[in-house]
Amino acid sequence: MPSRRSPAAAPDPDQARAAADALLATLRQRPTATALKQARALLPTLRNLRQFDALLPLAEQLSRIDPADAPTRRLYAQGLIETGATTAALDMLRQLVARLPKGDAEAAEAWGLIGRACKQLFFDAADASGPGARAALAEAVQAYRLPWQADPARHTWHGVNLLALVSRARREGWTEIAPRIDPAKLARQLVDALNAVPPRARDEWHLPTLAEVTLGLGLASGDLAPVEALLKDYVGAPGVQAFQVASTLRQFTQVWALDSLRAGSPGIGLRGEADLRRARGLADILRARLLSLPGASLQLPVAKAQPTQPARPARARRGTGDRALLTPGVAPVPIAQAVPADAPSDVQLEAILGVEGPRTFAWWQAGVAASRSVGVVRKRLGQRMGTGFLVRPADFGLPDDAGPLLLTNYHVVNPDHVEDGLMPDEAEVIFEAVDAATAYRVERLLWCSPIAEHDASLLRLSGQPAGLPPLPIAARLPEIPPPEDKQRPRVYVIGYPGGRELSISFQDNELIDHEGPPTGQPPVPGRWRVHYRAPTEGGNSGSPVFNDSGWEVIALHHSGGRFKMPRLNGQPGSYAANEGLAMATLVAAVKAARPG
Known part of the structure; x- marks a missing residue:
């Protein structure tokens, strides 16, 4: 869960980057008090916009001028975590908390980032049950526990991360991690602390934090109705932001591991496949809601794209038939694939997303179906070079008798190794969402256009992936609204x-x-x-x-x-x-x- 310092709205990234470039030049030549103040104030904005390649050099320059400034060092470390330099960030953060007073607000923020970094090391470990991964999880628990126990009223986001990680340790059977913490008691303390916050003092993270705590209680008791009710108020609100939903989804899937819930796990009170499906459905509902929000980015596990049962009819408009998935407010999207067996029920979708929930999920599922016709292009048994997708030959004026073709960039596959692209005879394509074990070689390069022109190559594959349809091509480009219109397509x-x-x-x-x-x-x-x-x-x-x-x-x-x-x-x-x-x-x- 991010710090409560994240804003509800983000400024323009182009303006933020231009300001960062200008301030960096000033600080390198002749730093002034005004420039230092402006640069420090810009760092949180760059973080919230995820402009880390602009944040890191600016934080580095500020640290050279004033290495004792704690907010700069903390934000520098956060940038390192977000760009994969997790151990370097940990060294920086450990030094920071060692010199800050215990009650300092920056110390609590730094401890939270130490927890975040160690949590990431745990999830990135090749062997999550190995001693290194378990040590990282234990350190993350300790990092979140210190601020929570010091001031539970102020540090609820530390507390909810502590709850999630201790609950995860119990599910894995690692009783040696925080043995004195009772997850049920901790959850009740968190609920009391969150409910004690006056309504006017509640920020945008109040409901997400309360929803996660309630999830922990629901998984333990087997009663998911309270968390569904909270999610309805939270993700169904008109002003909900993508960064909030993305954070909740990350916690629900990574830490609480909703996608892989199994009956009989320690600390899980869910009974039967229906309860497990309902819990797993919470993650898919969050995915569907996230993708409908501006500024979202989502990584979908391939397993979620694999069909396992016949598609249930969507609530189609009159005349569209019962095999159409609808985008809210737009024309229906045909779909020939099946939906996952654990897809949320219409009752659950409506309970959280309202009456439009089934249509929203149907639209999301149409995108999932489209992902199956997108393949990864790689050198034979080697490096992955890019992406390609299936198209209908007739759409390009070509004979339609041999099945779909693959379209990719010229700089990915071309006949002359231009820009280190693969030659056709050394390229292969895998459609991971359907069959990660089968690679299709390029049988023939039908057409190509250089980078300076169309940067495109049209390929015929050796064999056709069974059941994968070509993607539909739009008849026209979306209309561009006038500049004063803030709602962009x-x-x-x-x-x-x-x-x-x-x-x-x-x-x-x-x-x-x-x-x-x-x-x-x-x-x-x-x-x-x-x-x-x-x-x-x-x-x-x-x-x-x-x-x-x-x-x-x-x-x-x-x-x-x-x-x-x-x-x-x-x-x-x-x-x-x-x-x-x-x-x-x-x-x-x-x-x-x-x-x-």
């Missing part, structure tokens, strides 16, 4: 960020601009670029970019993470953006290349 990128295994990334993004009609002004006629804000990584190259209405592909993602991307359509300046090529331009290019 959103897009979703499904791929393999960083080439990681066993996860499919759903990334919620803001569509910024594109060069398509009716107002686009592409410098190269017929080549429409699409810009969107997205937390993508290198392995996302070749990912499909979906619209937010019907899970239709609008673009092929090819460039991610550029913070000084020139604006489109002749507009001056730059911004933080990712870039894709509109599918309509790829279709036209393939059709134009066919012999007349």
